[in-house]
Amino acid sequence: MRTCDDRMASASATLALVIGLALAICLPDAADAQAALKPVIQETLQIGDEPGRISTEEVVITDGPYARQVVFFRSNEAPGTLIIHTSERFAYLIQGNNRALRYGIGVGREGFQWSGLVRVSRKAEWPDWRPPPEMIARQPYLPRFMAGGPGNPMGARALYLGSTIFRIHGTNQPETIGHAISSGCFRLANGDVIDLYERVPVGTKVVVRQGASL
Amino acid sequence: MLKAAKLCALACASLTLACAFAAPGAAGTLESVKQRGVLQCGVSEGLFGFSERDAKGGWSGFDVDFCRSVAGAIFDDGSKVAFVPLSASERFEALRAGRVDLLSRTSTWTLEREAGLGLAFAGITYHDGQGFMVMRDLNVSSALELDRATVCVESGTTSQLNLADFFRANSMTYEERKFPSAAESLAAFQAGQCKVLTRDQSALYAERLKLPQPAAAAILPDVISKEPLGPVTRADDFAWFTLVKWVNFALVNAEELGISSRNVAEATASHKPDVRRFAGQERGLGRMLGLEDAWALRAVRAAGNYAEIYERNLGVESRLGIPRGLNQLWNMGGVLYAPPIR
Numbered sequence: 001m002r003t004c005d006d007r008m009a010s011a012s013a014t015l016a017l018v019i020g021l022a023l024a025i026c027l028p029d030a031a032d033a034q035a036a037l038k039p040v041i042q043e044t045l046q047i048g049d050e051p052g053r054i055s056t057e058e059v060v061i062t063d064g065p066y067a068r069q070v071v072f073f074r075s076n077e078a079p080g081t082l083i084i085h086t087s088e089r090f091a092y093l094i095q096g097n098n099r100a101l102r103y104g105i106g107v108g109r110e111g112f113q114w115s116g117l118v119r120v121s122r123k124a125e126w127p128d129w130r131p132p133p134e135m136i137a138r139q140p141y142l143p144r145f146m147a148g149g150p151g152n153p154m155g156a157r158a159l160y161l162g163s164t165i166f167r168i169h170g171t172n173q174p175e176t177i178g179h180a181i182s183s184g185c186f187r188l189a190n191g192d193v194i195d196l197y198e199r200v201p202v203g204t205k206v207v208v209r210q211g212a213s214l
Numbered sequence: 215m216l217k218a219a220k221l222c223a224l225a226c227a228s229l230t231l232a233c234a235f236a237a238p239g240a241a242g243t244l245e246s247v248k249q250r251g252v253l254q255c256g257v258s259e260g261l262f263g264f265s266e267r268d269a270k271g272g273w274s275g276f277d278v279d280f281c282r283s284v285a286g287a288i289f290d291d292g293s294k295v296a297f298v299p300l301s302a303s304e305r306f307e308a309l310r311a312g313r314v315d316l317l318s319r320t321s322t323w324t325l326e327r328e329a330g331l332g333l334a335f336a337g338i339t340y341h342d343g344q345g346f347m348v349m350r351d352l353n354v355s356s357a358l359e360l361d362r363a364t365v366c367v368e369s370g371t372t373s374q375l376n377l378a379d380f381f382r383a384n385s386m387t388y389e390e391r392k393f394p395s396a397a398e399s400l401a402a403f404q405a406g407q408c409k410v411l412t413r414d415q416s417a418l419y420a421e422r423l424k425l426p427q428p429a430a431a432a433i434l435p436d437v438i439s440k441e442p443l444g445p446v447t448r449a450d451d452f453a454w455f456t457l458v459k460w461v462n463f464a465l466v467n468a469e470e471l472g473i474s475s476r477n478v479a480e481a482t483a484s485h486k487p488d489v490r491r492f493a494g495q496e497r498g499l500g501r502m503l504g505l506e507d508a509w510a511l512r513a514v515r516a517a518g519n520y521a522e523i524y525e526r527n528l529g530v531e532s533r534l535g536i537p538r539g540l541n542q543l544w545n546m547g548g549v550l551y552a553p554p555i556r
Contacts, residue, residue, distance in 0.1 A: 062429050073547040074548065
């Protein structure tokens with residue numbers, strides 16, 4: 001999971017139920033069911049977590065559309081606002097003057113993509129990972145707790161979004177950028193999440209947008 | 215319409231003029247396309263991302279896909295297109311003479327081309343414009359930071375004039391290095407003779423792929439001129455012009471509504487009123503265009519919605535990787551805005 005989740009245990013019962021249901025359709029063993037519901041552009045990447053795999057903090061996307069870059073972007077939002085387009089797999093940090101700094105991201109699997117307005121409530125370097133009970137039940141091989149560090153699926157930095165269990169975090173699987181794979185979190189390559197972390201203070205407005213549904 | 219076509223053929227024959235191409239006459243382009251069973255679409259002879267022909271003779275590209283969308287709306291079959299490669303100098307005459315029903319060939323919409331040539335641009339499919347390429351190590355993120363830079367440009371082009379205007383308007387100076395061809399400008403940029411290369415943005419993305427290390431160069435987000443590219447029809451067939459224009463609008467509306475080539479069946483079953491109208495489930499909107507009610511959905515089925523066509527040929531899924539920029543929906547940071555289908 002991509003998770004989202006060392007605070008799962010403390011989430012409200014209702015929220016936990018909702019997320020549990022959502023996880024049920026998002027974890028790898030539900031992959032076949034997901035095959036019929038592909039995102040508009042990129043395919044869902046079928047890949048499990050690889051705790052222990054090392055990705056250094058220097059890793060950034062250097063080439064192609066998912067490389068960090070300044071782009072033309074019209075917006076009514078104030079400079080400093082972060083806008084996430086899940087269908088495009090991009091996060092835009094508004095710069096003003098019709099410009100934004102754009103990052104390539106990995107997003108939630110189809111069926112577990114959400115939208116709304118939140119704020120960055122907390123920031124952490126090399127966050128710990130506690131897979132929630134639902135994940136352990138489905139993927140018993142996962143560790144119960146994993147201290148933050150280079151082999152941690154949460155990556156180098158995490159930005160917590162409001163009181164949700166979702167965050168913007170790094171990854172030890174930079175090749176997943178541009179795909180729908182996490183359980184609702186937004187992941188960036190470690191070097192890119194470090195760059196974003198330094199530009200985004202606690203309290204930053206984050207707008208999450210999805211493509212239209214039928 | 216048939217009569218009109220026959221009359222025209224007779225008139226043409228007597229004049230022994232332009233008859234080899236069987237000009238369809240003043241109106242009735244849709245009827246002749248339907249009778250012929252195939253859309254004749256004028257495209258570029260070969261331009262990376264917009265119009266390319268592979269070794270087997272198959273066509274692909276952004277402009278090529280627009281032809282397929284129109285064929286899809288008419289025949290529910292995007293393959294019913296005869297692509298006619300045209301050079302820049304012959305393209306408008308070929309359209310006027312009836313050699314093609316439609317021109318989808320990176321043509322800039324200008325007053326002169328409509329009022330002077332008797333043509334009608336059916337909207338804008340791609341908002342291009344002049345931009346700047348720099349080496350990443352120059353560490354600039356805006357064209358306004360280019361004061362006192364050396365700039366390579368092709369001489370005798372509008373690019374050269376736009377460059378002068380832009381620097382002057384922004385109280386900056388620059389040193390010009392001009393070259394007779396685009397290839398020479400690129401070579402000079404590569405050799406470090408200038409810090410900046412300027413051309414239309416879509417061309418810069420294509421040029422960047424020719425560099426030994428494309429990732430070492432960046433294209434600035436600034437667009438300093440307007441180069442609106444769009445499909446062109448003859449001005450004497452308003453019904454056909456309207457049809458082509460609304461196929462373009464349909465592709466943009468489809469993206470906005472979340473309708474893609476992958477969920478056509480779901481769109482037909484949708485309960486949302488605007489999706490139902492798009493899918494031809496309500497009222498006879500298609501008939502007004504001379505098409506079936508599901509015309510818009512069929513256009514999408516042929517080559518995808520705007521986003522699919524863009525990303526496949528120019529964007530994320532292509533080697534060019536051109537950011538959507540201006541060519542993004544109006545509510546997603548760009549300027550694409552299509553009137554509602556109702």
